Amino acid sequence: MSKYITIKDIANELGISKSTVSRALSGDSSNVKAETMQLIIETARRMGYHRNEMAVSLRKQSSHSVGIIIPEIVTSFYMTFISHVQAILRQHGYNVLIASSNESYIQECRNIEMMEHCMVDGLLISVCDKERNTDVYRRIVSRGTPVVFFDRTIDNVEASQVRSDDYIMAFFMVEQLIRSGNKRIVHIPGPSRIRNAYERQRGYRDALEKFHVDFNPDLVLPPALSAEEGSLVMDNFLDRNIPFDAVFGFTETALIGAKNLIQKRGLRIPDDVRVCCMAGTTLCTLVHPTITAVEQPVEQMAAEACRLLMLNMGNCEKHVEDVVLRGKTVERESTEQTGAHP
Incomplete structure (x- = not known):
């Protein structure tokens, strides 16, 4: 048998x-x-x-499933997003297939091919590179597969996207640091391949300009995503003995690595250095001191992504929207006012 x-x-x-x-x-x-x-x-x-669901899908030309492709599974943001999406889509009879690209555009392309072979009815994608797989995205969109990009989005593809207003929230975060007396603010950026990295660094620079704080390229460190990378770039920076009084990170994982290194080198947070970041999750509450961060409206992002995807899955005419959501700054111990800052 x-x-x-x-x-x-x-x-x-x-x-x-x-x-x-x-x-x-x-x-x-x-x-x-x-x-x-x-x-x-x-x-x-x-x-x-x-x-045999695959055989049924071939006969019906529909699997009643949705694929979700994410760039990493380290932070809780993507897992929370997936949980909300599953809850929403399950109510409409859809199953969910999940794949992680591990920050590799090559793996992302393979994930897309796998989803196509599984005949998913739609795709939710958070890209790991804003340029590398553009032709792949255009191909699947042109074939009629509904696609919604979320969080990490791209330009020049005719598909809906749901993202946070990274620029304005980064601007507000750096503005808050400056108003608290910080003028020598280190920025740990994300890789240039990620669209969000550009928006967050633009917010950093424009906030400095608004308050007539000179931009110092020495305070912009090499890109970092992981805690290990954050620790490494901060270690190299501290070896240069450049004065600084705050750190603004592209993401929480890199900032946590930098924060741990700062403390290891004998500096106190927030007394000597204030630290904060974008894209904070519960990880920011599990360290000491807890970290001030901009948190993305993940539940709302999931709901909007599902709405746009289902709108296209049930409609012969393509519907494209660019949904921009406002994040929330959560102040914690890492930026508290102390007597050590001017």
């Missing part, structure tokens, strides 16, 4: 036709006698039969 029980196996077991088994398992009571249907269902259950 094969690894997977088929309709043919059940038919052979009972000595009846495959078409009768198929009709019975489909609930066709008008063409199958009640006692025969009951016997087939009980036999299928006993033998461990499961419907």
Whole structure:
């Protein structure tokens, strides 16, 4: 017997036709006698039969599933997003397939191909590179697969996107530091391949300009995403003995690495240095001191992404929106007012 029980196996077991088994398992009571249907269902259950959803998808040209492709699984943001999306889509009868690109555009391309093979009805994508796979996105959109980009979005693809207003929230965060007396603010940026990195650094620079604080390129460190990278770039920076009084991070993981290194080198937070970041999650509350951060409206982002995706999955005419959501600054211990700052 094969690894997977088929309709043919059940038919052979009972000595009846495959078409009768198929009709019975489909609930066709008008063409199958009640006692025969009951016997087939009980036999299928006993033998461990499961419907081949892939075969059903091929026949119906629909899998009633949605693919979600994310760039990483380190922070809780993406897992929280997925949980909200699953809850919403489940109410509409959709299953969810999940794949992580691990910050690799090559792996992201493979994930997209895998989702296509699974015949998903739509895709939610947070990209790991704003340029590398543009042609791939255009191809799947042109083939009629609804796509919504979320969080990390791109330009030049005719598809809906849901993102946070990274520029304005970064501007407000740096403005708050300056109003608190900080003038030598280090920025740990994200990689240039991520659209959000440009917007957040632009907010940093414009806030300095507004308050007539000279931009110092020495205070912009090499890009960092992980805690290890954040620790490394901060270690190298501290070796240069450049004066600074605050750190603004692209994301919480890199900032946590930098924060730990700052404390290891004997500086006190927030007495000697204030630290804060964008894209904060519960990780910011699990360290000491707790970290001031801009938190994204993840539940709202999930709801908007699902709304746009389902709108396109149920509509022959393409509907494209650019939804920009406002994040929330949560002040914590890392930026508290102390007597050490002017």
